[in-house]
Amino acid sequence: MSAPEVVREIELLRERLGSVRNRQQSIALVPTMGALHAGHAELLRIAREHADVVVASIFVNPLQFDRKEDLDAYPRTLDEDLRVCAANGVDLVFAPTASEFYPSEPLTFVESPVLSRNLCGAFRPGHFRGMATVVLKLFNVVQPHVACFGEKDAQQLAIIRRMVTDFNLAIRIVPVATVREADGLALSSRNKHLSAEERAVAPVLARVLADAHARIAAGETDCAAVRAGATELLQAEESVRVEYFEIVDPDRLTPLEQVTGAALIAGAIWLRRTRLIDNLFWPGTG
Numbered sequence: 001m002s003a004p005e006v007v008r009e010i011e012l013l014r015e016r017l018g019s020v021r022n023r024q025q026s027i028a029l030v031p032t033m034g035a036l037h038a039g040h041a042e043l044l045r046i047a048r049e050h051a052d053v054v055v056a057s058i059f060v061n062p063l064q065f066d067r068k069e070d071l072d073a074y075p076r077t078l079d080e081d082l083r084v085c086a087a088n089g090v091d092l093v094f095a096p097t098a099s100e101f102y103p104s105e106p107l108t109f110v111e112s113p114v115l116s117r118n119l120c121g122a123f124r125p126g127h128f129r130g131m132a133t134v135v136l137k138l139f140n141v142v143q144p145h146v147a148c149f150g151e152k153d154a155q156q157l158a159i160i161r162r163m164v165t166d167f168n169l170a171i172r173i174v175p176v177a178t179v180r181e182a183d184g185l186a187l188s189s190r191n192k193h194l195s196a197e198e199r200a201v202a203p204v205l206a207r208v209l210a211d212a213h214a215r216i217a218a219g220e221t222d223c224a225a226v227r228a229g230a231t232e233l234l235q236a237e238e239s240v241r242v243e244y245f246e247i248v249d250p251d252r253l254t255p256l257e258q259v260t261g262a263a264l265i266a267g268a269i270w271l272r273r274t275r276l277i278d279n280l281f282w283p284g285t286g
Contacts, residue, residue, distance in 0.1 A: 007093065008096055027145050028048070029055050030056045034076060034078065037084075046148050051144075055092045056090045056093050059101060064129075065130070110136050114254070117253075118254065146171065149174075151178050151279070158251070183206075208233045209279065216263070221259045230267070240270070244266075247264070247266075
């Protein structure tokens with residue numbers, strides 16, 4: 001298990017990856033903000049299967065935080081993150097400072113108004129603009145052949161896929177299935193903020209998503225009925241505040257009235273100060 005090289009400068013990273021391309025080797029990128037857990041490890045493992053050289057970026061991106069206190073509180077655990085990277089075959093870790101990545105005030109951004117209008121985008125203004133902007137910058141710096149993203153962040157994944165299509169980027173996006181705890185809770189860096197009592201309640205979102213999925217599989221097509229049933233189940237937990245529970249078109253993320261084909265079932269809840277998101281994909285029956 002060899003330690004990956006940590007690169008903090010853009011030009012040095014380009015130099016390292018230029019040598020990789022000269023050897024006609026393929027490059028996979030896994031963008032992260034650090035605080036790596038088993039879900040990230042799975043992204044890195046899948047990336048290792050798809051390319052000769054794996055680059056993980058660790059950068060807490062200020063553009064995607066709408067509250068400074070959230071940016072300041074985001075965990076920064078580089079030493080532990082490097083151990084996760086080493087254990088999962090990462091070759092290079094790109095860990096720039098904010099001043100390296102944004103040497104001057106950014107005046108140009110990537111917008112995806114249709115895909116960011118609903119779900120998390122309705123509650124986190126500017127978040128997806130910041131996310132898409134930093135990912136495009138990473139794509140331009142690394143120029144990977146493959147990039148891996150988790151299906152847990154379904155809205156992020158949809159926006160990145162469409163950005164790659166709309167901007168004709170020569171990058172293959174590889175979605176990676178959500179990694180869960182034994183009780184169904186989707187892994188997230190936020191889970192460490194849960195108290196013992198909140199952790200016991202947290203799997204309710206996964207259970208309610210599974211219930212909604214089962215109702216659709218049993219033939220229910222009325223999205224309002226599925227949403228109402230799911231919201232009632234979530235609100236039965238006194239400590240849960242429901243932010244949203246939606247059934248949307250998986251490509252445009254617009255709300256559906258009837259399930260007639262593929263659909264994304266997605267929800268977000270709060271347990272005191274911790275926000276949890278999760279989703280399940282319904283592939284349709286045809």
